[in-house]
Amino acid sequence: MSNKLSNLSNKQLTELHQTFEAEFQKEKLARATRAEVSIDLTRGKPSAQQLDLSNNLLEAYSVKDLQEYQGMDPRNYGGLDGVPEAKSLFAPLLGANPSELIVFGNSSLELMYLCIHFYFQFGGQKVTPWSKEGSVKFICIAPGYDRHFQITEKFGFELVTVGFNQDGPDMDAIEALVASDKSIKGIWCVPKYSNPTGHVYSEEVIKRFAKLPRVACQNFKIFWDNAYAVHDFEDTSFEIPSLLTLCKQEGTQDSVIMFASTSKITFAGAGVCAVAASDTTRNELIAHLGALSIGPDKINQLRHVKFFGSYSSLQIHMRNHAKIIAHKFNLVLATLDEKLSDYDWAVWTKPRGGYFVSFDTKPGLAKKVVSLANELGLKLTPAGATFPYGKDPKDSNIRLAPSFATSEEIKPAIEKLALSVKLATLAQMIQ
Numbered sequence: 001m002s003n004k005l006s007n008l009s010n011k012q013l014t015e016l017h018q019t020f021e022a023e024f025q026k027e028k029l030a031r032a033t034r035a036e037v038s039i040d041l042t043r044g045k046p047s048a049q050q051l052d053l054s055n056n057l058l059e060a061y062s063v064k065d066l067q068e069y070q071g072m073d074p075r076n077y078g079g080l081d082g083v084p085e086a087k088s089l090f091a092p093l094l095g096a097n098p099s100e101l102i103v104f105g106n107s108s109l110e111l112m113y114l115c116i117h118f119y120f121q122f123g124g125q126k127v128t129p130w131s132k133e134g135s136v137k138f139i140c141i142a143p144g145y146d147r148h149f150q151i152t153e154k155f156g157f158e159l160v161t162v163g164f165n166q167d168g169p170d171m172d173a174i175e176a177l178v179a180s181d182k183s184i185k186g187i188w189c190v191p192k193y194s195n196p197t198g199h200v201y202s203e204e205v206i207k208r209f210a211k212l213p214r215v216a217c218q219n220f221k222i223f224w225d226n227a228y229a230v231h232d233f234e235d236t237s238f239e240i241p242s243l244l245t246l247c248k249q250e251g252t253q254d255s256v257i258m259f260a261s262t263s264k265i266t267f268a269g270a271g272v273c274a275v276a277a278s279d280t281t282r283n284e285l286i287a288h289l290g291a292l293s294i295g296p297d298k299i300n301q302l303r304h305v306k307f308f309g310s311y312s313s314l315q316i317h318m319r320n321h322a323k324i325i326a327h328k329f330n331l332v333l334a335t336l337d338e339k340l341s342d343y344d345w346a347v348w349t350k351p352r353g354g355y356f357v358s359f360d361t362k363p364g365l366a367k368k369v370v371s372l373a374n375e376l377g378l379k380l381t382p383a384g385a386t387f388p389y390g391k392d393p394k395d396s397n398i399r400l401a402p403s404f405a406t407s408e409e410i411k412p413a414i415e416k417l418a419l420s421v422k423l424a425t426l427a428q429m430i431q
Protein backbone atom coordinates (compact mmCIF):
# COMPACT_ATOMS: atom_id res chain seq x y z
CA MET A 1 0.00 0.00 0.00
CA SER A 2 1.52 3.35 -1.00
CA ASN A 3 1.39 6.48 1.18
CA LYS A 4 -1.26 9.06 0.54
CA LEU A 5 -0.14 12.40 -0.88
CA SER A 6 -3.10 14.00 0.86
CA ASN A 7 -1.38 13.23 4.22
CA LEU A 8 1.50 15.55 3.31
CA SER A 9 1.48 19.15 4.51
CA ASN A 10 1.44 22.04 2.09
CA LYS A 11 5.06 22.76 2.95
CA GLN A 12 6.09 19.16 2.17
CA LEU A 13 4.16 19.23 -1.11
CA THR A 14 5.78 22.53 -2.11
CA GLU A 15 9.25 21.20 -1.33
CA LEU A 16 8.62 18.06 -3.35
CA HIS A 17 7.30 20.17 -6.20
CA GLN A 18 10.48 22.27 -6.19
CA THR A 19 12.63 19.14 -6.27
CA PHE A 20 10.78 17.62 -9.21
CA GLU A 21 10.54 20.94 -11.05
CA ALA A 22 14.34 21.24 -10.84
CA GLU A 23 14.75 17.65 -12.01
CA PHE A 24 12.34 18.26 -14.87
CA GLN A 25 14.16 21.38 -16.08
CA LYS A 26 17.53 19.62 -15.82
CA GLU A 27 16.25 16.68 -17.85
CA LYS A 28 14.73 19.01 -20.44
CA LEU A 29 17.98 20.91 -20.84
CA ALA A 30 20.07 17.73 -21.01
CA ARG A 31 17.79 16.39 -23.71
CA ALA A 32 18.10 19.60 -25.76
CA THR A 33 21.89 19.50 -25.38
CA ARG A 34 22.11 15.87 -26.48
CA ALA A 35 19.62 16.54 -29.35
CA GLU A 36 17.87 13.28 -28.44
CA VAL A 37 15.15 11.84 -30.65
CA SER A 38 11.79 11.24 -29.00
CA ILE A 39 10.74 7.87 -27.63
CA ASP A 40 7.37 6.84 -29.01
CA LEU A 41 4.87 4.89 -26.89
CA THR A 42 1.84 5.98 -28.88
CA ARG A 43 0.63 3.02 -30.93
CA GLY A 44 0.50 -0.72 -30.43
CA LYS A 45 2.71 -1.74 -33.33
CA PRO A 46 4.83 -4.91 -33.38
CA SER A 47 8.55 -4.18 -33.22
CA ALA A 48 10.91 -5.04 -36.07
CA GLN A 49 12.21 -7.93 -33.94
CA GLN A 50 8.68 -9.36 -33.75
CA LEU A 51 8.11 -8.83 -37.49
CA ASP A 52 11.39 -10.67 -38.16
CA LEU A 53 9.86 -13.81 -36.62
CA SER A 54 7.70 -14.07 -39.75
CA ASN A 55 10.28 -13.23 -42.41
CA ASN A 56 10.13 -16.78 -43.75
CA LEU A 57 6.60 -15.98 -44.85
CA LEU A 58 8.17 -14.10 -47.73
CA GLU A 59 9.59 -17.34 -49.08
CA ALA A 60 6.86 -19.66 -47.90
CA TYR A 61 4.91 -20.02 -51.11
CA SER A 62 6.81 -21.15 -54.19
CA VAL A 63 6.01 -21.89 -57.83
CA LYS A 64 6.15 -25.58 -56.89
CA ASP A 65 3.51 -25.02 -54.17
CA LEU A 66 1.36 -23.27 -56.73
CA GLN A 67 1.71 -26.10 -59.25
CA GLU A 68 0.90 -28.72 -56.64
CA TYR A 69 -2.09 -26.85 -55.20
CA GLN A 70 -5.32 -28.78 -55.77
CA GLY A 71 -7.77 -25.94 -55.12
CA MET A 72 -8.83 -23.04 -57.33
CA ASP A 73 -6.01 -21.10 -58.96
CA PRO A 74 -5.07 -18.59 -56.22
CA ARG A 75 -3.53 -16.23 -58.79
CA ASN A 76 -6.90 -15.58 -60.33
CA TYR A 77 -10.10 -13.74 -59.31
CA GLY A 78 -12.66 -15.51 -57.12
CA GLY A 79 -12.85 -17.27 -53.79
CA LEU A 80 -14.45 -14.26 -52.11
CA ASP A 81 -14.79 -16.00 -48.73
CA GLY A 82 -11.18 -17.20 -48.67
CA VAL A 83 -9.38 -20.48 -49.37
CA PRO A 84 -10.61 -23.51 -47.38
CA GLU A 85 -7.15 -24.19 -45.91
CA ALA A 86 -7.01 -20.68 -44.42
CA LYS A 87 -10.48 -21.11 -42.94
CA SER A 88 -9.35 -24.31 -41.24
CA LEU A 89 -6.18 -22.68 -39.93
CA PHE A 90 -7.91 -19.60 -38.50
CA ALA A 91 -11.14 -21.22 -37.23
CA PRO A 92 -9.65 -22.06 -33.77
CA LEU A 93 -8.41 -18.46 -33.48
CA LEU A 94 -12.02 -17.34 -33.66
CA GLY A 95 -13.54 -20.28 -31.76
CA ALA A 96 -15.68 -21.19 -34.78
CA ASN A 97 -16.10 -23.90 -37.41
CA PRO A 98 -14.19 -23.39 -40.68
CA SER A 99 -17.53 -23.16 -42.53
CA GLU A 100 -18.47 -20.14 -40.40
CA LEU A 101 -15.47 -18.08 -41.56
CA ILE A 102 -14.77 -15.54 -44.22
CA VAL A 103 -11.02 -15.03 -44.66
CA PHE A 104 -10.44 -11.75 -46.40
CA GLY A 105 -7.74 -9.09 -46.79
CA ASN A 106 -5.04 -7.88 -44.42
CA SER A 107 -7.08 -5.73 -42.03
CA SER A 108 -9.85 -6.75 -39.64
CA LEU A 109 -10.53 -3.08 -38.93
CA GLU A 110 -11.39 -2.62 -42.59
CA LEU A 111 -13.87 -5.51 -42.34
CA MET A 112 -15.40 -3.94 -39.22
CA TYR A 113 -15.86 -0.69 -41.11
CA LEU A 114 -17.46 -2.58 -44.01
CA CYS A 115 -19.85 -4.41 -41.66
CA ILE A 116 -20.91 -1.16 -39.97
CA HIS A 117 -21.42 0.36 -43.40
CA PHE A 118 -23.45 -2.64 -44.54
CA TYR A 119 -25.84 -2.69 -41.58
CA PHE A 120 -26.06 1.10 -41.59
CA GLN A 121 -26.92 1.58 -45.22
CA PHE A 122 -28.33 -1.71 -46.46
CA GLY A 123 -29.39 -3.81 -43.46
CA GLY A 124 -29.50 -7.60 -43.36
CA GLN A 125 -31.87 -10.02 -45.09
CA LYS A 126 -34.62 -9.48 -42.54
CA VAL A 127 -33.44 -6.37 -40.74
CA THR A 128 -33.97 -2.66 -41.28
CA PRO A 129 -30.89 -0.57 -42.16
CA TRP A 130 -29.83 1.46 -39.15
CA SER A 131 -29.84 4.66 -41.23
CA LYS A 132 -33.62 4.31 -41.74
CA GLU A 133 -34.27 4.61 -38.03
CA GLY A 134 -33.41 8.23 -37.31
CA SER A 135 -30.91 8.85 -34.55
CA VAL A 136 -29.03 5.72 -33.56
CA LYS A 137 -26.61 4.87 -30.77
CA PHE A 138 -23.69 2.48 -30.25
CA ILE A 139 -22.23 1.29 -26.95
CA CYS A 140 -18.52 1.89 -26.49
CA ILE A 141 -16.87 0.19 -23.54
CA ALA A 142 -14.24 2.62 -22.29
CA PRO A 143 -11.35 2.99 -21.92
CA GLY A 144 -11.37 1.27 -25.31
CA TYR A 145 -9.98 1.19 -28.83
CA ASP A 146 -10.09 4.65 -30.39
CA ARG A 147 -10.41 3.37 -33.95
CA HIS A 148 -13.60 1.42 -33.11
CA PHE A 149 -15.12 4.56 -31.67
CA GLN A 150 -14.06 6.61 -34.70
CA ILE A 151 -15.88 4.28 -37.11
CA THR A 152 -19.24 4.61 -35.37
CA GLU A 153 -18.69 8.33 -34.78
CA LYS A 154 -18.10 8.77 -38.52
CA PHE A 155 -21.45 7.13 -39.33
CA GLY A 156 -23.19 9.58 -36.99
CA PHE A 157 -23.99 7.22 -34.10
CA GLU A 158 -24.32 8.75 -30.68
CA LEU A 159 -21.64 6.97 -28.67
CA VAL A 160 -22.76 5.71 -25.28
CA THR A 161 -19.96 5.01 -22.79
CA VAL A 162 -20.04 2.03 -20.41
CA GLY A 163 -17.23 1.20 -17.98
CA PHE A 164 -15.60 -1.97 -16.69
CA ASN A 165 -15.86 -4.23 -13.67
CA GLN A 166 -13.08 -6.64 -12.69
CA ASP A 167 -14.40 -9.44 -14.92
CA GLY A 168 -15.19 -7.41 -18.02
CA PRO A 169 -17.66 -4.71 -19.06
CA ASP A 170 -20.40 -3.57 -16.67
CA MET A 171 -23.06 -6.01 -17.88
CA ASP A 172 -25.79 -4.64 -15.59
CA ALA A 173 -25.43 -1.25 -17.26
CA ILE A 174 -25.26 -2.76 -20.78
CA GLU A 175 -28.34 -4.95 -20.27
CA ALA A 176 -30.33 -2.05 -18.82
CA LEU A 177 -29.34 0.24 -21.71
CA VAL A 178 -30.16 -2.13 -24.58
CA ALA A 179 -33.44 -3.22 -22.95
CA SER A 180 -34.67 0.32 -22.42
CA ASP A 181 -33.38 2.06 -25.55
CA LYS A 182 -34.12 0.48 -28.93
CA SER A 183 -32.05 3.11 -30.73
CA ILE A 184 -28.94 1.28 -29.44
CA LYS A 185 -27.87 -0.75 -32.45
CA GLY A 186 -24.70 -2.42 -31.32
CA ILE A 187 -21.65 -2.64 -29.10
CA TRP A 188 -17.87 -2.82 -29.61
CA CYS A 189 -16.08 -5.52 -27.58
CA VAL A 190 -12.46 -6.66 -27.29
CA PRO A 191 -12.98 -9.76 -25.14
CA LYS A 192 -9.38 -10.81 -24.49
CA TYR A 193 -6.66 -8.40 -23.36
CA SER A 194 -8.95 -5.49 -24.11
CA ASN A 195 -7.27 -2.48 -25.65
CA PRO A 196 -6.03 -0.74 -23.47
CA THR A 197 -7.14 -2.12 -20.08
CA GLY A 198 -6.05 -5.73 -20.61
CA HIS A 199 -9.39 -7.07 -19.31
CA VAL A 200 -10.24 -10.66 -20.14
CA TYR A 201 -14.02 -11.15 -20.16
CA SER A 202 -15.09 -13.91 -17.77
CA GLU A 203 -17.20 -16.87 -18.87
CA GLU A 204 -20.13 -15.41 -16.96
CA VAL A 205 -19.82 -12.09 -18.84
CA ILE A 206 -19.59 -13.85 -22.23
CA LYS A 207 -22.71 -15.89 -21.38
CA ARG A 208 -24.54 -12.66 -20.62
CA PHE A 209 -23.41 -11.26 -23.99
CA ALA A 210 -24.91 -14.33 -25.69
CA LYS A 211 -28.29 -13.52 -24.11
CA LEU A 212 -28.09 -9.77 -24.75
CA PRO A 213 -29.68 -9.72 -28.24
CA ARG A 214 -32.87 -11.19 -26.74
CA VAL A 215 -33.59 -7.95 -24.91
CA ALA A 216 -32.17 -5.63 -27.59
CA CYS A 217 -33.70 -4.17 -30.76
CA GLN A 218 -34.20 -6.59 -33.71
CA ASN A 219 -31.19 -5.28 -35.66
CA PHE A 220 -28.73 -5.25 -32.75
CA LYS A 221 -25.16 -6.42 -33.50
CA ILE A 222 -22.27 -7.36 -31.22
CA PHE A 223 -18.91 -6.52 -32.80
CA TRP A 224 -16.62 -9.07 -31.09
CA ASP A 225 -13.05 -8.12 -31.95
CA ASN A 226 -10.75 -10.86 -30.68
CA ALA A 227 -7.62 -9.05 -31.91
CA TYR A 228 -5.50 -10.43 -29.03
CA ALA A 229 -6.82 -14.03 -28.97
CA VAL A 230 -3.36 -15.67 -28.81
CA HIS A 231 -1.31 -12.81 -27.42
CA ASP A 232 -0.55 -14.22 -23.96
CA PHE A 233 2.68 -13.30 -22.14
CA GLU A 234 2.82 -16.49 -20.11
CA ASP A 235 3.53 -19.91 -21.50
CA THR A 236 0.10 -21.30 -20.77
CA SER A 237 -2.14 -19.90 -23.46
CA PHE A 238 -5.84 -20.06 -22.68
CA GLU A 239 -8.97 -19.51 -24.67
CA ILE A 240 -12.10 -17.65 -23.71
CA PRO A 241 -15.45 -19.29 -24.53
CA SER A 242 -16.66 -18.79 -28.10
CA LEU A 243 -19.43 -16.20 -28.20
CA LEU A 244 -20.82 -17.62 -31.44
CA THR A 245 -21.15 -21.09 -29.89
CA LEU A 246 -22.91 -19.67 -26.83
CA CYS A 247 -25.16 -17.55 -29.06
CA LYS A 248 -26.18 -20.67 -30.99
CA GLN A 249 -27.36 -22.18 -27.70
CA GLU A 250 -29.41 -19.03 -27.02
CA GLY A 251 -30.73 -18.66 -30.58
CA THR A 252 -29.03 -15.26 -30.90
CA GLN A 253 -26.30 -16.23 -33.39
CA ASP A 254 -27.41 -13.75 -36.07
CA SER A 255 -26.51 -10.85 -33.79
CA VAL A 256 -22.79 -11.48 -33.45
CA ILE A 257 -19.84 -10.92 -35.77
CA MET A 258 -16.43 -12.08 -34.52
CA PHE A 259 -13.18 -10.68 -35.95
CA ALA A 260 -9.49 -11.58 -35.79
CA SER A 261 -6.37 -11.02 -37.84
CA THR A 262 -2.72 -11.98 -38.03
CA SER A 263 -1.63 -8.33 -37.88
CA LYS A 264 0.12 -8.99 -34.57
CA ILE A 265 0.97 -12.60 -35.38
CA THR A 266 2.78 -12.21 -38.71
CA PHE A 267 2.93 -8.80 -40.47
CA ALA A 268 0.77 -5.88 -39.34
CA GLY A 269 0.70 -4.53 -42.88
CA ALA A 270 0.54 -7.80 -44.81
CA GLY A 271 -1.32 -10.32 -42.69
CA VAL A 272 -4.70 -11.97 -43.11
CA CYS A 273 -7.98 -11.17 -41.40
CA ALA A 274 -11.01 -13.31 -40.75
CA VAL A 275 -14.56 -12.97 -39.59
CA ALA A 276 -16.84 -15.67 -38.15
CA ALA A 277 -20.62 -15.45 -38.07
CA SER A 278 -23.85 -17.42 -38.45
CA ASP A 279 -24.85 -18.72 -41.91
CA THR A 280 -27.33 -15.87 -42.35
CA THR A 281 -24.85 -13.16 -41.42
CA ARG A 282 -22.03 -14.75 -43.35
CA ASN A 283 -24.13 -15.02 -46.52
CA GLU A 284 -25.28 -11.42 -46.34
CA LEU A 285 -21.72 -10.23 -45.73
CA ILE A 286 -20.39 -12.26 -48.67
CA ALA A 287 -23.09 -10.76 -50.91
CA HIS A 288 -22.06 -7.29 -49.74
CA LEU A 289 -18.34 -7.97 -50.22
CA GLY A 290 -19.15 -9.20 -53.72
CA ALA A 291 -19.99 -5.65 -54.73
CA LEU A 292 -16.65 -4.46 -53.41
CA SER A 293 -14.18 -7.11 -54.52
CA ILE A 294 -13.74 -10.02 -56.94
CA GLY A 295 -11.76 -11.89 -54.32
CA PRO A 296 -9.06 -11.41 -51.67
CA ASP A 297 -5.32 -12.08 -51.92
CA LYS A 298 -5.49 -15.88 -51.83
CA ILE A 299 -1.74 -16.27 -52.35
CA ASN A 300 -1.12 -14.47 -49.05
CA GLN A 301 -3.68 -16.71 -47.39
CA LEU A 302 -1.93 -19.84 -48.74
CA ARG A 303 1.44 -18.38 -47.77
CA HIS A 304 0.18 -18.15 -44.18
CA VAL A 305 -1.17 -21.71 -44.37
CA LYS A 306 2.20 -23.00 -45.60
CA PHE A 307 4.19 -20.89 -43.10
CA PHE A 308 2.27 -22.19 -40.07
CA GLY A 309 1.22 -25.64 -41.24
CA SER A 310 -1.04 -26.03 -38.22
CA TYR A 311 -2.72 -24.03 -35.48
CA SER A 312 -0.40 -25.51 -32.87
CA SER A 313 2.61 -24.14 -34.72
CA LEU A 314 0.89 -20.73 -34.75
CA GLN A 315 0.65 -21.05 -30.96
CA ILE A 316 4.35 -21.88 -30.73
CA HIS A 317 5.09 -18.85 -32.93
CA MET A 318 3.18 -16.72 -30.40
CA ARG A 319 5.45 -17.97 -27.61
CA ASN A 320 8.33 -16.39 -29.53
CA HIS A 321 6.42 -13.12 -29.70
CA ALA A 322 5.79 -13.38 -25.96
CA LYS A 323 9.51 -13.70 -25.24
CA ILE A 324 10.11 -10.35 -26.93
CA ILE A 325 7.09 -8.40 -25.80
CA ALA A 326 6.64 -9.70 -22.23
CA HIS A 327 10.14 -8.49 -21.41
CA LYS A 328 9.18 -4.94 -22.42
CA PHE A 329 6.01 -5.05 -20.33
CA ASN A 330 8.03 -6.28 -17.34
CA LEU A 331 10.37 -3.33 -17.77
CA VAL A 332 7.42 -0.90 -17.88
CA LEU A 333 5.85 -2.38 -14.75
CA ALA A 334 9.13 -2.60 -12.85
CA THR A 335 9.97 1.03 -13.63
CA LEU A 336 6.48 2.23 -12.71
CA ASP A 337 6.82 0.37 -9.40
CA GLU A 338 10.26 1.77 -8.77
CA LYS A 339 9.31 5.37 -9.54
CA LEU A 340 5.68 5.69 -8.54
CA SER A 341 4.85 3.27 -5.76
CA ASP A 342 6.01 5.46 -2.84
CA TYR A 343 2.85 7.59 -3.00
CA ASP A 344 -0.56 7.24 -4.61
CA TRP A 345 0.52 9.16 -7.71
CA ALA A 346 -1.37 6.98 -10.16
CA VAL A 347 -2.78 3.51 -10.81
CA TRP A 348 -2.01 1.19 -13.72
CA THR A 349 -2.93 -2.23 -15.04
CA LYS A 350 -0.71 -5.31 -15.00
CA PRO A 351 -1.80 -7.12 -18.16
CA ARG A 352 -1.16 -10.80 -18.82
CA GLY A 353 -1.18 -10.31 -22.58
CA GLY A 354 -2.06 -7.93 -25.38
CA TYR A 355 -0.34 -4.69 -26.29
CA PHE A 356 -1.12 -2.06 -23.66
CA VAL A 357 -0.81 -0.82 -20.11
CA SER A 358 -3.66 1.44 -19.07
CA PHE A 359 -2.42 4.19 -16.77
CA ASP A 360 -4.65 6.50 -14.71
CA THR A 361 -3.44 9.75 -13.21
CA LYS A 362 -5.45 11.60 -10.58
CA PRO A 363 -8.50 13.28 -12.22
CA GLY A 364 -7.78 16.30 -14.39
CA LEU A 365 -4.12 15.52 -15.09
CA ALA A 366 -3.79 13.24 -18.11
CA LYS A 367 -3.58 16.02 -20.72
CA LYS A 368 -1.04 17.90 -18.63
CA VAL A 369 1.08 14.77 -18.12
CA VAL A 370 1.07 13.96 -21.85
CA SER A 371 2.20 17.50 -22.63
CA LEU A 372 4.94 17.52 -19.95
CA ALA A 373 6.20 14.12 -21.12
CA ASN A 374 6.31 15.48 -24.65
CA GLU A 375 8.62 18.28 -23.45
CA LEU A 376 10.94 15.57 -22.15
CA GLY A 377 10.92 13.75 -25.48
CA LEU A 378 8.34 11.07 -24.75
CA LYS A 379 5.46 10.76 -27.19
CA LEU A 380 2.30 9.37 -25.62
CA THR A 381 -1.14 8.68 -27.12
CA PRO A 382 -3.17 11.89 -26.76
CA ALA A 383 -5.07 11.92 -23.47
CA GLY A 384 -8.74 11.17 -24.07
CA ALA A 385 -8.09 8.95 -27.11
CA THR A 386 -9.37 5.88 -25.28
CA PHE A 387 -12.83 7.43 -24.80
CA PRO A 388 -15.65 8.17 -27.26
CA TYR A 389 -15.17 11.53 -29.03
CA GLY A 390 -11.62 11.62 -27.62
CA LYS A 391 -12.98 12.99 -24.34
CA ASP A 392 -12.11 11.32 -21.09
CA PRO A 393 -14.64 12.70 -18.58
CA LYS A 394 -12.07 12.40 -15.78
CA ASP A 395 -9.06 13.40 -17.89
CA SER A 396 -7.04 10.66 -16.25
CA ASN A 397 -6.47 7.77 -18.68
CA ILE A 398 -3.24 7.36 -20.67
CA ARG A 399 -2.62 4.36 -22.91
CA LEU A 400 0.96 3.08 -22.84
CA ALA A 401 2.03 1.04 -25.85
CA PRO A 402 5.57 -0.29 -25.23
CA SER A 403 5.80 -2.92 -28.00
CA PHE A 404 7.45 -0.77 -30.68
CA ALA A 405 10.08 0.90 -28.49
CA THR A 406 13.41 -0.88 -27.96
CA SER A 407 14.10 -2.47 -24.57
CA GLU A 408 16.76 0.20 -23.98
CA GLU A 409 14.19 2.95 -24.48
CA ILE A 410 11.57 1.62 -22.06
CA LYS A 411 13.16 2.50 -18.70
CA PRO A 412 14.04 6.11 -19.66
CA ALA A 413 10.58 6.49 -21.22
CA ILE A 414 8.79 5.43 -18.05
CA GLU A 415 11.12 7.58 -15.94
CA LYS A 416 10.07 10.59 -18.04
CA LEU A 417 6.43 9.63 -17.58
CA ALA A 418 6.88 9.27 -13.82
CA LEU A 419 8.59 12.63 -13.51
CA SER A 420 5.80 14.29 -15.52
CA VAL A 421 3.17 12.63 -13.33
CA LYS A 422 4.86 13.81 -10.13
CA LEU A 423 5.22 17.36 -11.37
CA ALA A 424 1.64 17.63 -12.66
CA THR A 425 0.19 16.04 -9.51
CA LEU A 426 2.07 18.32 -7.12
CA ALA A 427 1.33 21.42 -9.18
CA GLN A 428 -2.37 20.57 -8.98
CA MET A 429 -2.22 19.95 -5.22
CA ILE A 430 -0.46 23.17 -4.28
CA GLN A 431 -2.58 25.42 -6.50
Ligand SMILES: Cc1ncc(COP(=O)(O)O)c(C=O)c1O
Residues within 6 Å of the ligand: 044, 106, 107, 108, 109, 110, 145, 190, 195, 225, 227, 260, 261, 262, 263, 268, 273
Ligand atom coordinates in the same frame (compact mmCIF):
# COMPACT_ATOMS: atom_id res chain seq x y z
C1 LIG B 1 -8.61 -4.12 -30.67
C2 LIG B 1 -7.99 -3.97 -32.01
N1 LIG B 1 -8.66 -4.38 -33.10
C3 LIG B 1 -8.15 -4.26 -34.34
C4 LIG B 1 -6.91 -3.71 -34.53
C5 LIG B 1 -6.38 -3.58 -35.92
O1 LIG B 1 -6.53 -4.81 -36.56
P1 LIG B 1 -6.09 -5.03 -38.07
O2 LIG B 1 -4.66 -4.76 -38.17
O3 LIG B 1 -6.47 -6.44 -38.33
O4 LIG B 1 -6.90 -4.07 -38.93
C6 LIG B 1 -6.16 -3.27 -33.43
C7 LIG B 1 -4.85 -2.65 -33.61
O5 LIG B 1 -4.25 -2.10 -32.73
C8 LIG B 1 -6.73 -3.40 -32.13
O6 LIG B 1 -6.08 -2.99 -31.04
